[in-house]
Amino acid sequence: MPEMTYADAVREGLAEEMRRDKLVWALGEDLSTAHGSTSAFQYHGLIDEFGPKRIVNTPISESTIMAAAVGAAVAGTRPVADLRMVDFGLCAMDELVNQAAKIRYMFGGQARVPLVVREAAGIRRGAAAQHSQSLESWFVHIPGLVVVMPATPADGKGLLKSSIRCDDPVVFLEHKDLWTTKGYVPEGDDYLIPLGKARIARSGKDITIVAWSRMALLATAAADELGKSGIEAEVIDLRTLWPWDLEAVLTSIRKTGRLFVPQETVQVGGFAAEIIAEVIDKLGEMLKYPPKRIGAPRMPVPYSPPLEDEYRVTEKDIVAAVKAMFTQNS
């Protein structure tokens, strides 16, 4: 099992699916000119193997990148549309929300829309307000969409492959700071991570921390730190936000009795609230402490390092917030 970066793992997943199925193709800005570029480097080399008809370099036309993928999916192919960043993806929200997510339903099941849209999310140092957002809660709110946010290289590959094989439109959000992280990645066509299945990133008996994407790594590091104080946290990496693995979360909380949900993005209206609401609904009576969450303040991501640090949810924040759940009275 080779060790590789997240970006390479996802690229390998795409290449394997393109080899397996001639109807899989990719479209987006810079896909065939990605050599050494900072933007679409996840596609490096694919043009050489698959040619310009399947690695399609497009104009800067986000609406049409998204809509063309919808049209091509309806017409019997399996496109992977790359919008580069979730911030740019906003230019294509109409096509994703009004078309991709609704075509199967409003046309009474006459068509499926098997596409994947890749949008990089999250803060990368100094990227500021329009290149740093995490808008997963927007997508989760839209019926028809599947929302995937892998945290590890192996999951990046296995989940992309499952997303490509899925007949629903899948929003595939990669955190920019994860691309260079490394991990062991299984080889082979059959390496598929099922959509909607969480991963226990760390076992523990005292509290359940539910996280996704890069925050799952921070939560795991925070859990190791908490272990030094005698608090054994179980970290659940959701992997997919819709559908999300409620059963895995409930099973863990039945053991721990406590829940904490950190998220990188703005706390207000975030997905942490949904998780907590469901858990209270299902297990409210047996919780040892009111579930807590932490997220960013409701402000755009600032540029200057000390300002950006003020926005960020850190490992230290998680440690402090979890400790408070053991030292204060409920």
Place this chain on the structure above:
Amino acid sequence: MTVNIGSVHMRTNSPDRIFRMFETMLLIREFEDAAHRALQEGLVHGSVHQSIGQEAVAVGVCSNLRRDDLIYSNHRGHGHAIAKGANLIAMMKELFGRVGGTNGGKGGSMHIADFSVGMLGANGILADGLTMGVGAAQAVALKGEDKVVGVFVGDGTTNRGPFYEGLNWAKVFNLPVLIICEDNAYASSTLTKVVTAGGGPASRARAFDIPAVTVDGNDLCAIEAVATELIKKVRSGEGPQFLHAKTYRVKGHVSRDVLAYRAKGETEIHWQQEPIGRCEKWLIGQDVTSEAIAQAHASAKAAIAEAVELAKAAPFPDAMLAYEDVQDVGAPQCRK
């Protein structure tokens, strides 16, 4: 009859063929009149966007498409669906929200679709038919098929940004797309020319080096002849073509629209130019009898009356069907 418009050379229209197309225009007219009546009676819900006066565009274009060719429509889509061969009874049931509707009662008038005849849907969002249509055309190319993708847009749509993305995309990838701009003069209740700079739809297409032909969209013979030629070009790999059909929306934006914004007498003048009456005159000039024409009217009326009766008699869908066809992974569960 011969017509010469720009670089397009027309062949002579055959009276038999035009008569069959005339019959389809009558079906569209009757269907939309019936849909409005049913709306007034509370049998159809929401709103109905009629294309009355624009039937020649739908029929002239779709009669030149194969069954397996694809079309993208817009919110004013009944005519496109009927002309492409969609089942009238299933369409009427859809408007009534009944079992057996084309969309299973999930779409209604504004989302009417029949994928079995390549009619990929009426759509409530302008220009998305074009941007999706170019993607469908890419799929056609990737699969090595020789299908044509027809995209119906209105004049109002030419002021949406994605319209230009779509034109550029169609040209730069040399895709098999025919864009039909059905210019009915109105963007909802605003006269399009009042809010539009430049030389109009065809000149906007030409800015992308897409060949564009402007034609009288109420002259079935003319539009049929132009469509024949343009579709031939698209299918033979010459890339996207643009057909600017000048017509007029004699009814309102929606069927209940009382046209308070329209100048006095404007509608009446345009009624003189509506395509069905003009086509009748042409057919009579080709020695088609007035009996045959009267018979065509009666047949269309009877077909639509039957569709209405069958729609009325059809049951409503079981409420649990609301949960179906959202998605495979993470499908909704009944809350009760």
